[in-house]
Each structure stands twice: as structure tokens, then as C-alpha cells.
Amino acid sequence: xxxxxxxxxxxxxxxxxxxxxxxxxxxxxxxxxxxxxxxxxxxxxxxxxxxxxxxxxxxxxxxxxxxxxxxxxxxxxxxxxxxxxxxxxxxxxxxxxxxxxxxxxxxxxxxxxxxxxxxxxxxxxxxxxxxxxxxxxxxxxxxxxxxxxxxxxxxxxxxxxxxxxxxxxxxxxxxxxxxxxxxxxxxxxxxxxxxxxxxxxxxxxxxxxxxxxxx
Numbered sequence: 001x002x003x004x005x006x007x008x009x010x011x012x013x014x015x016x017x018x019x020x021x022x023x024x025x026x027x028x029x030x031x032x033x034x035x036x037x038x039x040x041x042x043x044x045x046x047x048x049x050x051x052x053x054x055x056x057x058x059x060x061x062x063x064x065x066x067x068x069x070x071x072x073x074x075x076x077x078x079x080x081x082x083x084x085x086x087x088x089x090x091x092x093x094x095x096x097x098x099x100x101x102x103x104x105x106x107x108x109x110x111x112x113x114x115x116x117x118x119x120x121x122x123x124x125x126x127x128x129x130x131x132x133x134x135x136x137x138x139x140x141x142x143x144x145x146x147x148x149x150x151x152x153x154x155x156x157x158x159x160x161x162x163x164x165x166x167x168x169x170x171x172x173x174x175x176x177x178x179x180x181x182x183x184x185x186x187x188x189x190x191x192x193x194x195x196x197x198x199x200x201x202x203x204x205x206x207x208x209x210x211x212x213x214x215x
Contacts, residue, residue: 054176054177057174057176058167058170058171061131061167061170062167064131065124065127065128065131065166065170068127068130068131069120069123069124069127070123071127072123072124072126072127072130073119073120073123075123077108077114077119077122078108078109078111080122080123080126081094081105081108081109081122083126084122084125084126084129084142087129087141087142088140088141088142088143089142089145091105091106093142093145093146093158094122094125096158096162097125097145097158097161097162098118098121098122098125099121099162100118104118108122124166125161128161128166128169128170129141129142131170132144132169132170132173135173135174136173136174136175138173144157144173145157145158145161146158149172149179149182149183150179150180150183152194153183153190153194154194155183155186155190155194157169157172157173159186160172160182160186163186165185165186168182168185168186
């Protein structure tokens, strides 16, 4: 029996031939590929969840807006118009938002009857003002309706509402959707339509100003 003190010092499984080699470049690429694929699946699921939640949010807006409209519609049309005026809406803006002429608004204010459809339109506008004010803390809602969605593009919530896109008005109020996405949903050609030869920049005094675009 050999008693060589230098024999089997490493013990079984620790000999140089038994030590696992470091991962090869191919193995590293495989791990990276798997990671990339996993991230891709996560992004897909995130995108799907975003679409689902956006749709649910729009549905909830519609249900609440409809309920508020029915409640508001119980009032006299003169009273509803008076509330819109108290909020700061000009008569021309109310007429545009409802889709009628200013003389029609004036007749309703004097007590002349309005059709059921027009009465509902006035009630739905007032209900929308209630909704965006309460949910998104929008102060001076009439002025907010006049604010352009994007600097240099003369499109306001009034235009969206008058074009029968209350969903986009609610999206803009929520702040969950950027203005470019809202404008594209409203008019895919908005960039071409409102293309300008000027650009907005911040001057040396820190104030915003405009200048001709460089050619």
C-alpha cells in the first residue's frame, strides 16, 4: 500500500481534468438570446395590458359620463346654459360645442323649446365639465377647453368635442396619453396640415419665442 504524501492531495473530482471550463462565447450568446426573448415577451404582455386598461378606462368614462348626462338632463335648458356661462364659456363656444348656431342658443335662453337631441347635447357638455373637473382637478374648465393640445398647433379640446371625439377630450384631460397620439387619432395628417415655417425656441432671457426654421 502506497503512502506517498503527494498522492491524491486534490481529492476526487478536483483534478484539473475534472474542473468545469468557463462558459464559452456560444453559451454566453445563448443566455443573452434567452434574456432578450424574455424581455420581448414582457414588453408584449405590457403592451397588451396597456391596451386593455386604456379600453376599460374609456368604457368607465363613457358609463360615468352617460349617467351624469342623464342626471344633468333633468334641469331646464335655460339653467344648464346658465351654468355653462357661469363656468366661463362664451356663447359662441357653447354653440360650437353643441353644434348649433348662436341664435339658437339665444332662443333657448329666452325659454323657447329645444329638441330632445339638443337638450341632451347641452347636458352631456355640462356632465363632461363635471367629470374632468372632479377627476383631474382641472380648474377654470372653460379656459382649459380653449388650450391648444400642442404648442404651435391650433387644435383645442373644443375642436375635438365639436368633431364628436369626447373620448379624446377625456384622454387629454387625464394626461395618460401624449398630445401627439391624441392629434394623430383625431387627424393622421395633422403634421402636414399645421406645418409651419417657424419654430418655437427658448431665448437667452429664458422666455419662449419664435423664429424662422433653418432651411
